[in-house]
Amino acid sequence: MIKTKQYEVLQWASLFLEKHNRESRVAEILLQHHLQVTRSQFHMMMRDSITDEVIDRYKADILKHAETGIPVQHLMGYETFYGRKFFVNEHVLVPRPETEELVQHVIELGKWSNIPHPRIADIGTGSGIIAITLALELPDATIYATDISEEALKMAEHNAETLQADVIFRKGDFLKPLIDEEIIPDIIVSNPPYIAKSEEDSLSETVKNFDPELALFAEEDGLAAYKKIIDQSQELIKSKAAFAFEIGFEQGKAVSGLIKNVYPSSDVEILQDINKKDRIISAIIK
Numbered sequence: 242m243i244k245t246k247q248y249e250v251l252q253w254a255s256l257f258l259e260k261h262n263r264e265s266r267v268a269e270i271l272l273q274h275h276l277q278v279t280r281s282q283f284h285m286m287m288r289d290s291i292t293d294e295v296i297d298r299y300k301a302d303i304l305k306h307a308e309t310g311i312p313v314q315h316l317m318g319y320e321t322f323y324g325r326k327f328f329v330n331e332h333v334l335v336p337r338p339e340t341e342e343l344v345q346h347v348i349e350l351g352k353w354s355n356i357p358h359p360r361i362a363d364i365g366t367g368s369g370i371i372a373i374t375l376a377l378e379l380p381d382a383t384i385y386a387t388d389i390s391e392e393a394l395k396m397a398e399h400n401a402e403t404l405q406a407d408v409i410f411r412k413g414d415f416l417k418p419l420i421d422e423e424i425i426p427d428i429i430v431s432n433p434p435y436i437a438k439s440e441e442d443s444l445s446e447t448v449k450n451f452d453p454e455l456a457l458f459a460e461e462d463g464l465a466a467y468k469k470i471i472d473q474s475q476e477l478i479k480s481k482a483a484f485a486f487e488i489g490f491e492q493g494k495a496v497s498g499l500i501k502n503v504y505p506s507s508d509v510e511i512l513q514d515i516n517k518k519d520r521i522i523s524a525i526i527k
């Protein structure tokens with residue numbers, strides 16, 4: 242009996258996805274996942290044959306992705322972030338690589354703050370990627386995380402348990418749970434919803450159909466969540482603190498302005514991502 246080789250299945254899937262206007266690199270990511278091998282193992286196994294069972298499961302996923310645009314992360318059930326696997330589902334935003342740069346910045350802030358046990362709050366935690374990574378990278382810090390979505394918090398808690406990260410999760414409206422418990426953070430980090438509803442048509446089908454609305458859109462031209470967080474922070478920040486926000490690439494000026502309006506003597510910086518786009522607002526509140 243002739244056995245199908247790995248490279249033959251890969252060729253078929255890449256062409257099939259191209260024909261359906263999907264990215265052909267998904268073919269490789271999914272096949273690696275179904276074979277449960279690393280990237281380098283995968284490339285060494287190109288001439289090996291694959292069992293019919295794996296081919297059937299793989300083809301079913303390729304068809305589903307081609308037909309519906311379902312993200313590969315939903316098919317696999319996870320995404321890698323900062324070198325660790327995080328479970329994802331339809332209730333949380335699929336982690337984006339840009340957010341790793343936000344986390345990197347907060348790690349630096351945490352180390353430079355000279356506070357022996359900084360309290361860091363991740364607002365709108367989703368799958369928990371920011372809070373959990375910070376808990377693991379800054380073991381002396383105490384990490385809090387909030388989200389208004391019960392389902393997102395369930396996923397974040399599951400990720401924290403799996404990765405053995407200590408994070409204190411609370412359900413509520415942005416900073417409200419911290420205000421209620423009088424928890425004063427030294428650093429407030431957030432990747433909040435920041436897309437204006439008017440931009441919905443410009444989003445990819447995959448984002449529109451599969452990322453939760455609650456994670457994407459904000460009123461007031463996408464600025465409402467920043468406004469709310471900055472406004473709520475006044476009930477918490479009594480002396481020095483820091484903000485680190487992920488922003489849309491055209492929101493730098495507007496979000497800096499929001500912070501300056503409330504904290505006129507703050508130092509606000511707009512940082513760019515590796516694609517040279519404005520991506521992070523970093524502010525020291527004095």
Ligand SMILES: C[S@@+](CC[C@H](N)C(=O)[O-])C[C@H]1O[C@@H](n2cnc3c(N)ncnc32)[C@H](O)[C@@H]1O
Nearest residue numbers: 365366367388389390414415432433434455456
């Ligand atoms: C852009 S997603 C970010 C998720 C995750 N932090 C990340 O970077 O992948 C925004 C998150 O904010 C949450 N969110 C939206 N409105 C909220 C609110 N009023 N209070 C708390 N969280 C909220 C959403 O449920 C979603 O999980």
